[in-house]
Amino acid sequence: MPNADWNAIQALPAKTLTDLFAEDSARLGKFSVDVAGLHFDWSKTHLTQDAVTAFEALAKAQGLAAKREALFGGEIVNVTEGRAVEHTAERGEGNPDSVGKARALHARMRGMIDAIEGEALGPIRHVLHVGIGGSALGPDLLVDALGRDADRYDVAIVANVDGVALEDAFARFDPTATLLVIASKTFTTTETMLNAQSVLQWMTEHGVSDPYGKVVALTADPDKALEWGVDETRILPFSESIGGRYSLWSSIGFPAALALGWDCFEELLEGAAEMDRHFRLTALHENAPALAAFADLYYTQVRHAETRATFAYDQRLKLLPPYLQQLEMESNGKSVTAEGEPLGRPSAAITWGGVGTEAQHAVFQLLHQGTHLVPVEFVASIEPGDTLSEDHHRQLLLNAFAQGAALMAGKHNEDAARSYSGDRPSSTILLDDLDARSLGALIAFYEHRTFVNGVLLGINSFDQFGVELGKEMAKAAVEGGQTFDASTDDLIKRAFG
Numbered sequence: 466m467p468n469a470d471w472n473a474i475q476a477l478p479a480k481t482l483t484d485l486f487a488e489d490s491a492r493l494g495k496f497s498v499d500v501a502g503l504h505f506d507w508s509k510t511h512l513t514q515d516a517v518t519a520f521e522a523l524a525k526a527q528g529l530a531a532k533r534e535a536l537f538g539g540e541i542v543n544v545t546e547g548r549a550v551e552h553t554a555e556r557g558e559g560n561p562d563s564v565g566k567a568r569a570l571h572a573r574m575r576g577m578i579d580a581i582e583g584e585a586l587g588p589i590r591h592v593l594h595v596g597i598g599g600s601a602l603g604p605d606l607l608v609d610a611l612g613r614d615a616d617r618y619d620v621a622i623v624a625n626v627d628g629v630a631l632e633d634a635f636a637r638f639d640p641t642a643t644l645l646v647i648a649s650k651t652f653t654t655t656e657t658m659l660n661a662q663s664v665l666q667w668m669t670e671h672g673v674s675d676p677y678g679k680v681v682a683l684t685a686d687p688d689k690a691l692e693w694g695v696d697e698t699r700i701l702p703f704s705e706s707i708g709g710r711y712s713l714w715s716s717i718g719f720p721a722a723l724a725l726g727w728d729c730f731e732e733l734l735e736g737a738a739e740m741d742r743h744f745r746l747t748a749l750h751e752n753a754p755a756l757a758a759f760a761d762l763y764y765t766q767v768r769h770a771e772t773r774a775t776f777a778y779d780q781r782l783k784l785l786p787p788y789l790q791q792l793e794m795e796s797n798g799k800s801v802t803a804e805g806e807p808l809g810r811p812s813a814a815i816t817w818g819g820v821g822t823e824a825q826h827a828v829f830q831l832l833h834q835g836t837h838l839v840p841v842e843f844v845a846s847i848e849p850g851d852t853l854s855e856d857h858h859r860q861l862l863l864n865a866f867a868q869g870a871a872l873m874a875g876k877h878n879e880d881a882a883r884s885y886s887g888d889r890p891s892s893t894i895l896l897d898d899l900d901a902r903s904l905g906a907l908i909a910f911y912e913h914r915t916f917v918n919g920v921l922l923g924i925n926s927f928d929q930f931g932v933e934l935g936k937e938m939a940k941a942a943v944e945g946g947q948t949f950d951a952s953t954d955d956l957i958k959r960a961f962g
């Protein structure tokens with residue numbers, strides 16, 4: 466019974482990190498995993514072998530193995546929406562029919578890239594991608610992380626409906642050499658559709674005679690794109706069974722594949738596939754996504770941690786924290802189980818983070834001395850991204866490692882204000898190198914970790930009804946004629962009279 470398993474987890478003895486290291490000289494090896502060019506180290510968390518065993522029992526009670534097979538098998542795992550969840554099929558791991566369909570759609574996407582390179586749409590130098598949430602965060606992360614040396618196309622990913630975001634892109638781009646990419650699974654998201662219209666208008670105003678001829682649509686609803694005016698040959702569909710926040714592997718990754726080149730995109734898929742196989746085939750006590758989820762759950766459920774922070778000690782991964790915020794919070798920020806029963810326990814932690822070393826001089830004060838318990842995750846690459854003197858990368862990495870050591874060790878001082886309690890947990894993900902393959906594996910790791918968290922909590926990680934009410938009310942406000950509460954009505958009146 467899951468409750469009995471949770472009770473066993475709650476009853477785990479609480480030992481300090483330094484005691485855990487002192488008691489077991491093999492601790493590091495037991496709580497580290499190497500896979501797909503990534504080294505994971507959870508030894509500075511409070512995970513113990515007893516804890517892992519207790520979580521394995523919970524995983525068994527929650528049917529994790531069967532649910533994982535159902536995920537890869539293309540069965541309906543998004544039960545509230547009656548859908549399969551098939552982002553792994555995009556990487557070649559999953560139901561053979563779905564893998565075949567994904568390959569055919571990738572071939573279409575590649576054909577479009579070849580056509581653009583061959584100037585079938587005229588000379589294109591700039592790519593203006595409009596999309597929001599999962600239709601923006603993934604491609605943005607990819608282009609930012611891997612595109613430093615790419616000079617094929619200049620890409621701007623615009624999500625916000627605030628016109629400032631579009632105007633900033635307009636200022637950089639030549640309208641006659643710009644490709645408009647409209648990314649929307651539903652092709653109804655109001656911010657994206659308004660942004661797309663404004664890009665067309667900008668093109669028209671700047672002498673582009675056939676702006677619709679420079680539009681590519683990425684969507685799971687090709688009919689809507691067709692209705693909107695996109696030519697059928699320039700619609701790159703993806704399957705309805707790909708969730709928005711899991712969609713960068715599908716045609717939603719188009720701007721990245723275009724800017725970085727197809728080989729790079731394929732390497733990304735291959736890296737993710739390697740992590741898929743690891744997740745699917747490895748025993749839970751050596752399984753990177755499972756161990757990470759066990760630590761997450763230990764801190765949220767036993768130690769009442771309300772947040773978890775990821776710090777990328779790599780400037781190229783500065784968009785990783787916002788990407789993870791959508792992945793984890795939209796997936797597991799829910800108060801009911803997949804069966805609609807009250808969750809009865811904290812949902813997943815609030816995800817936040819930043820970039821090291823900047824964050825050390827801004828938010829680390831709270832991490833070292835605040836009253837909140839915040840499990841910290843460091844992500845770094847052994848190979849540097851820069852070509853400056855070695856001092857830069859050396860300092861970068863050693864800062865990350867030293868922060869983990871300081872959080873754990875603490876330091877006593879007679880003066881309480883200068884004292885560090887220590888025993889604060891951290892984990893580290895060390896990439897051999899940051900490239901398409903390792904980034905694919907890293908993102909797939911986070912996806913599967915999110916899945917394990919969801920299954921163990923009993924949550925359906927693949928719906929997002931929580932965003933609907935706000936959308937409905939914003940729509941009603943934009944349409945006008947509706948009253949809300951006194952405060953909201955007053956704000957509307959102040960802004961629009």
Ligand code: F6P
Binds near residue numbers: 649652654932
């Ligand atoms: O509002 C939430 C959401 O539905 C996300 O799940 C999704 O990634 C985003 O909006 C964008 O949706 P679409 O791709 O349909 O425009």
